[in-house]
Amino acid sequence: MKRTIRLLAAALGTGAAAVLAGASPAGAAETIGGCVFEKVIEAEETYGSLHTIENGPKDDLEKFEDGLGDCVEAPSPILPEVDEIIWGGAAFLILLAFMTWKGFPMVKRAMDARADKIRADLDSADQAKADAQRTRSEYEARLAEAREEASRIIEEARDRALRLERDLQARAEAEIADQRARAAADIEAGRRQAVADLRSEVSAIAIGAAERVVEAGLDTERHRRLIDGYIDEVAEDRG
């Protein structure tokens, strides 16, 4: 569509340029000599020859001379032409009406809209920047809090571990002391039991040995042998 419009505009432009270029007057390339030559040819076609004019009525001669004079005396370039004033003035007024009613407000609106958009974008960018900074500050604060919390937790854990260590150590030591006491009590009880057992055993042995001795009427040697023999017997029995 845009391409078509451009092509159309280009074609119109070229056409207009061709018309304007074609509008080059004979005058644009004309010289004074050329102009005089044309007047002479015209006069010869009208009157037959220049001599006819010279010898003819005075009016014809003056008209011919005025025509030649026009070749030199062109209209003053500073005096405006009525048709150009009318067309130029009308063209300007039409353009002024269009610009006041449509052209200028359209462009101005477009410019203002863009300026507003840029301003709004800048504002939102500022807002976004402020938001980002606020979020960053919040995150940094939270991070600091988290660090502090972590330090506190680590410290507490350390304290707790230390306390636990101490407790455990105390408990272990108490346990050991307790076990040691119990073991000592057990040993003591065993020892007492053993002593009691030994005493009763020894008593029984002594009684048994005494019974043998009493039965045999013993001298010292025999006495010892009897006792030793009795002990061996007891030992074998228990063995």
Place this chain on the structure above:
Amino acid sequence: MNLEFPPVSHLFDWPTLWLDGTPLAVNKTVLIYLGATVVTMALFWTAGRRRDSLVPAGAQHVAESGVNFIESSVVMQTIGPEGRKFMPFLTTIFFFILFSNITEVIPLLQFPANSRMAVPITLALLVWGIYNVIGVKRQGLLGYLKNSLFPPGVPKALYVIVTPIELVSTFVVRPFSLAIRLWANMVAGHLLLVTFAILSATLWDSTYAGAAVPFAMLILMTGFEILVSVLQAFIFTILTAVYIGGSMHPAH
């Protein structure tokens, strides 16, 4: 070598194409004025419709740059914020004159329409009417005349000299100086280009190498005339704004 330079008037007086002999006769100059109107309309129409791009380009860029330029360099410098209501008028003047001037360097057209007196004098008289009406409306007839003819701060004895000068300057000479400045610059530019073009063509026919210098000048002058076209449009616009501003804010 035969250097044939056409009579000066033949470089500016174009033959009628249509409606010959009537007050609505159309010639090349008229077509350029109409073309300037159509091009300006098309430019602003195209520029005003494209709102999608954040960075203006093409027609939008040209129109917006022009509007920005006129607002910041003309209106704000001469009238102030109050002058914004004249923006459509000043923008129209600027672009209409610019596009009527720039045809001077456009191939095939090669004629500045403002080298004819019609539009410069019409616009200058329009501006004259506008700033006088504004002056009377803002300051009252007597106040406007008093402020214009008896500028404050001038020793009273000097009013004998100053008042006639101001009278002629403000109410008589201004429109003509405005018109003649534009017209004369465009006439001079067109003559320069035609001179160097004819010289180049003639020297090319006879010597070939001899055409180099006038041809180089022709290229240089073409660039210069682009500058002049824009500059004259700007000068006409800023002087219009200065006159309007002067009528709105009398010197204290």
